[in-house]
Amino acid sequence: MDFFQYDSNPWGQEILVRISWDLLWAALIFGVLFVVGHLAMRKLWFPAHGATAEKAAEAKTATDDAASPAGQAGSAAGAKGDAPARVRRHSLGSRLFHWTMAAAMFVLLITAFFPLLGIQFPWLTIHWVAGLVLIASILFHVVHATLVMDLKAVWIGPSDVRDSWRRFARSIGRKGPDPALPGKYVVENKLYHHAVTVTGFGVAITGVLMMFRIDTPLFARNPYMFAEQTWGWVYVVHGLSAVGLVGLIITHVYFAILPEKRWLTWSMINGWISREKYVEHHDPERWAPRD
């Protein structure tokens, strides 16, 4: 398997052209293997140990409540008791961003990779227009997250690392302290967010640069803006980010349709989760809904 494609320029120098499209297959295979592996673990591994992260979290909640007779008056339990029947998890702005970004991503991946798979159509204009939609949605999200949302909700702190390790230790059957319930997002969500951030910025920034090599109403073409080798790296970063997104999206869609995760998927559609799910899966001290 090749990682990069090289060619010779008119002066006989070897130049980097782009990633090898073998990596697309690698990303697809990774995504499929991850899904198959995770499904197998759900069936074979977790039931045997009876210690999935969710069950551990449920046990922790029950223990906390039982150990505190006056707990109903405690801050955390109080917050749980005060929680509305529908706890808002995603604002309308967040949901619009998510689905706009998702639609743009799918259009981008289809227009980028279907032609490579032999499905031919005039893809380029659709591709860069979808890219602009993606960039607009990212800019909206950056502003929205900075001004309206809680940036700390996706920050990975020491407690996330600690709880993540405890969940992992339990999942492989080791004994140890209970992992605490997370705030709004578990550490896996945060890691996924950061991976999408890196790859999203990767495709978006290089995509804008690549638009200088084609005819669009937005820029005057300037293929000499960078040296050949630099352009090669622009294409490589674009390609790596794109195939990275293939793997990330496969895992994201997989988790979104898992039966035990559908309450989260629904919250990305209707914006809220039930009080029961909130109490069951979140620590009110780490995530207190605003309304």
Place this chain on the structure above:
Amino acid sequence: MAIIRDMMPTFELFQPASVDETMDLLDRYEDSWVLAGGLDSFEWFKERHLRPPTVIDVSGVDELKGVRDRDGGLEIGAMTTLTEIVTDETIRQRFGVLATAAYAVATPQIRNQGTIAGNISQDTRCWYYRGGWPCYRAGGNICYADTPTAMNREHCIFGSSRCVAVNPSDTAPALIVLDAKVVVRRGGSETEYDAEDFFIGPSTDITRMTVLKPGDLVTAVRIPPDWADSAFYFEKARDRQSWDFPLVNVAAAIKVSGGTIQDIRLAANAVAPYPMRLSRVENQLRGQPVNQDVALAAGEVAIQGARPLRHNAYKLPLLRNLVMRAVRDAAVQ
């Protein structure tokens, strides 16, 4: 290191005698190259930019040759030479635009050897691409013909999408105005493409000029009777009057009744990476009288949206005037 040219690389040669044999070979040898007249192919081979391990020469397949009547129209075998098309009485009398276009191709010697399928399937003549530069069309990530210092006098003014090469076929626009169908065998099935859909631009696939993929074989070109005996026009502008590719060519088929254009099909080539049907001009012309003013307006519409490169802005007045003359003169020819 010196570049060795005009040396034929080695390849395994097959010379099937039937279409079925050809398809069998194409199935067995996925990297094979179909050789028709060889005029485009041998140049590629000698320049060593194309080195197929297997070449399938279909010149011995008789069922791919000749002009036959079919459903009131014609079926032209893929291996019919351009000279045979030029001299065929039925084509000359009923579909004269194709005979005129075929006659405009290169020299008598080349027309004796070149075939209709080869003429419409030939690759672009962009010298950056033909010269072996690693451009987009060759799998790279740059168009050397579309840079501030590029020599792009012969390149496109429409339809560029990273690549600015043009399709050089003379017969392609004639087939488009005749609403011809290109018959392609693929595996066990046969597909009939409208001539204008047979050609694809770089926005669809930057490495190909037609829908043909490895394993495909053009078997025939079918011309329906719809445009037979219409008023036709074909004109090719080129640097030399013999043996040259078009700078611009225009083909027209017009149905005129009582001095009014009832219907029209117009196509131009060498202005885009694919032979371009001028649908907007056609729409404007239907129902219009044939006169100088209408023809002039048609020429102006034809060049709307053109984006010339550094050295080919001359193609705008050239296309405009050829379209104008096609509309003005077709009915009186």
